[in-house]
Amino acid sequence: MEIQTDLSSIYKLSEDVVARDIHGEFVIIPITSGIGGSDDEIFSLNNFGKAIWDKLDGKRSLKEIAKALASEFQGLEIEIEKDCLGLSGELLKRKMIIKC
Amino acid sequence: MPTSNYVTKISANKTSFWKNSKPFLGRLDMEITERCNNNCIHCCINLPVNDLQAKKKELSTQEIKNILKEAVSLGCMTVRFTGGEPLLREDFEELYVFARKQGLKVLVFTNATLIDEHMVDLFTAIPPLEKIEITVYGMKKNSYESVTRISGSFEAAWKGIKLLLERKIPFVVKGALLPDNKEEIAEFEKWAATIPWMDRPPSYSMFFDLRCRRDNIDKNRHIKNLRFSAKDGLKILTRRKDKYIKKMKEFCSKFMHPPGDKLFSCGAGCGGGCVDAYGYFQPCMMVRHPDCICDLKTVSLKNALTDFFPKIREMKSENLDYLGRCAKCFLKGLCEQCPAKSWMEHGTLDTSVEYLCEIAHIQARYMGLIKDDEKAWEVNNWKERIKNFCEKEAL
Numbered sequence: 001m002e003i004q005t006d007l008s009s010i011y012k013l014s015e016d017v018v019a020r021d022i023h024g025e026f027v028i029i030p031i032t033s034g035i036g037g038s039d040d041e042i043f044s045l046n047n048f049g050k051a052i053w054d055k056l057d058g059k060r061s062l063k064e065i066a067k068a069l070a071s072e073f074q075g076l077e078i079e080i081e082k083d084c085l086g087l088s089g090e091l092l093k094r095k096m097i098i099k100c
Numbered sequence: 101m102p103t104s105n106y107v108t109k110i111s112a113n114k115t116s117f118w119k120n121s122k123p124f125l126g127r128l129d130m131e132i133t134e135r136c137n138n139n140c141i142h143c144c145i146n147l148p149v150n151d152l153q154a155k156k157k158e159l160s161t162q163e164i165k166n167i168l169k170e171a172v173s174l175g176c177m178t179v180r181f182t183g184g185e186p187l188l189r190e191d192f193e194e195l196y197v198f199a200r201k202q203g204l205k206v207l208v209f210t211n212a213t214l215i216d217e218h219m220v221d222l223f224t225a226i227p228p229l230e231k232i233e234i235t236v237y238g239m240k241k242n243s244y245e246s247v248t249r250i251s252g253s254f255e256a257a258w259k260g261i262k263l264l265l266e267r268k269i270p271f272v273v274k275g276a277l278l279p280d281n282k283e284e285i286a287e288f289e290k291w292a293a294t295i296p297w298m299d300r301p302p303s304y305s306m307f308f309d310l311r312c313r314r315d316n317i318d319k320n321r322h323i324k325n326l327r328f329s330a331k332d333g334l335k336i337l338t339r340r341k342d343k344y345i346k347k348m349k350e351f352c353s354k355f356m357h358p359p360g361d362k363l364f365s366c367g368a369g370c371g372g373g374c375v376d377a378y379g380y381f382q383p384c385m386m387v388r389h390p391d392c393i394c395d396l397k398t399v400s401l402k403n404a405l406t407d408f409f410p411k412i413r414e415m416k417s418e419n420l421d422y423l424g425r426c427a428k429c430f431l432k433g434l435c436e437q438c439p440a441k442s443w444m445e446h447g448t449l450d451t452s453v454e455y456l457c458e459i460a461h462i463q464a465r466y467m468g469l470i471k472d473d474e475k476a477w478e479v480n481n482w483k484e485r486i487k488n489f490c491e492k493e494a495l
Contacts, residue, residue, distance in 0.1 A: 018203035022175045023123075027110065029203040033227050042229075044108040090107050 005062065005088040007081055010100040012058030017096050019053065026050040028096055035095050052087050058100050062088055122371050125174040125405060129374035129385050133158055133184040138211055138248040142278060142326050144309040146184060158377045161191040165198050167375055170401045172202045178230060180207040187214035193222060205229035213253050215260030220267045231297050232271035234261065238281040239288055246280040270297040277306040277336065278326055306333060307459055310444040312388055330458040334466060348467055349490045355433035356486055361416045361423055363439045363449050365432060369409030383409050386440035389449055417450035426452050430482035435460030
C-alpha cells in the first residue's frame with residue numbers, strides 16, 4: 001500500500017529504530033517488531049537518503065528540508081521535493097518516521 | 101535486493117558491511133557470567149549459580165554497557181551473550197535492551213531453562229535479529245538430567261523451547277553427545293528438522309574440552325571419561341557418509357595445510373574476540389592463557405584489536421616437539437589443535453594434544469589421505485594427496 005506524504009508535513013525519526021554509519025554504509029536497524037515489515041531485515045539508505053534522514057528533525061517541513069538540500073547539493077528544488085516525498089513515504093510506510 | 105530508489109532492504113543475516121576489507125570488529129562475544137543453573141557433567145566452564153565470589157567479580161551492568169558502546173563505535177554489528185547461562189544474570193533484560201537500542205543484533209546462547217513468558221514477550225517486542233541458540237542435552241528426562249544433574253531442568257528447558265515455538269521466535273538447537281543420550285541422535289534430529297528455523301541438521305559437541313580455567317582436576321578426569329574415542333567419534337561423524345565426504349572435500353581443498361611455527365593459524369583476534377565475565381578480552385572464546393588476554397579495565401577494545409591481538413598472532417612456538425609435528429602437519433584445519441586446546445590440556449600454548457591428533461588422523465585415514473602406519477607430519481606430498489581425494493568420484 002502506497003502512503004502519501006505531503007510537503008507541508010513535519011516528520012520525526014521513530015524511537016523504534018537506530019541509524020548507524022558502518023564503514024560508510026548508512027543503515028537503519030529496527031529495535032522493536034513490526035518495523036519495516038519483517039523482523040529479520042535492516043535497511044540501507046544511499047547518500048541522498050541519508051541527507052534527507054539527517055534533516056527529519058521534527059521541526060522542519062519536507063518543503064523546508066527540500067529547500068535546504070537544494071541549496072546544499074545545488075539541485076533543482078522541484079526534483080528534490082519529489083525525492084523527499086518518495087523517501088518519506090517509504091519511511092512512513094515502514095514506521096521508521098512519525099508525522100508530527 | 102533493491103527495494104526502491106531510496107531504501108535498500110538487507111537481510112539481518114548479513115554479518116558485515118565492511119566492503120572489501122575484514123571488519124575491524126564484526127562480532128563481539130560476551131561471556132556475561134560463568135555461573136550456570138545447570139551442572140553439566142561435561143562443561144568446561146560452568147560455576148554454581150550461588151558462587152557468590154564469582155558473581156562479585158563479574159562485570160557490572162555499567163561496565164558491560166561501556167564495552168558495548170565502544171564495540172558499536174568500532175562498527176560491531178553483533179554481540180553474542182553467552183556464559184555460563186547468560187539469562188541467569190539479573191540484568192540480562194537491561195543489557196539485552198541496551199544492546200538492541202545501540203543497533204546491535206544479539207545472539208543468545210542458552211539452555212532455555214530460564215525462557216519464560218516474560219522473556220518471550222521481550223524477544224517478541226524487541227527481536228534479537230539473530231536466531232537464539234539452544235543446547236539440548238537429551239530428548240528424555242532421564243537422559244537430559246543425567247547430563248545437567250539438575251532436577252526439573254528437562255521440563256524447564258522444554259517449556260522454554262515450546263514458548264519460543266508458540267511465539268515464533270527464531271531459534272536453532274544443537275546437541276552435546278554423551279553416553280546417556282547418544283542413542284537419541286535420530287530422535288533429536290527428527291525433532292530438530294521440524295523447527296522452522298533449522299536450515300541444516302544440528303551440530304554436536306562430543307570431543308569435549310577440559311576445564312578452560314584449569315580449575316578442577318577431578319572434573320577433567322571425568323570429562324576425559326565422557327569423551328568419545330576417536331573410533332566412536334568417527335562412526336558418528338561419518339554416519340551420513342556421502343555428506344561427510346562431500347563436506348570434507350570442500351573443507352580439505354580450502355583449509356588443510358601445515359600451519360608452520362606461528363601459534364595462531366585461525367582467525368582468533370581478527371575482527372572479533374571474547375570478553376570474559378570479569379572483563380578480560382581474549383582473542384577467542386576458548387583461549388585464556390595469561391599471555392593472551394588483556395584487561396579491559398586498563399586497555400580499550402580498540403587498542404586490544406589494533407595492538408595487543410596482532411602481537412599475539414605473531415607468537416611463535418619454540419617447543420621442539422610441537423615444531424616437529426603439529427607445525428608440519430597438513431591435517432591442521434581438520435585437527436582442533438590450537439593454543440586454546442593446548443592451554444586447557446597442558447597449561448601451555450604449544451603442546452600437542454594427543455586426543456585431537458588421534459581424531460584428526462583417524463579421519464584422514466578414513467578419507468584415504470594417509471596410510472595406517474603414517475603420521476601426517478611425515479607426509480611430503482600432502483598437496484597431491486588432497487588433490488586426489490578432492491577429485492575422487494566416490495570412496
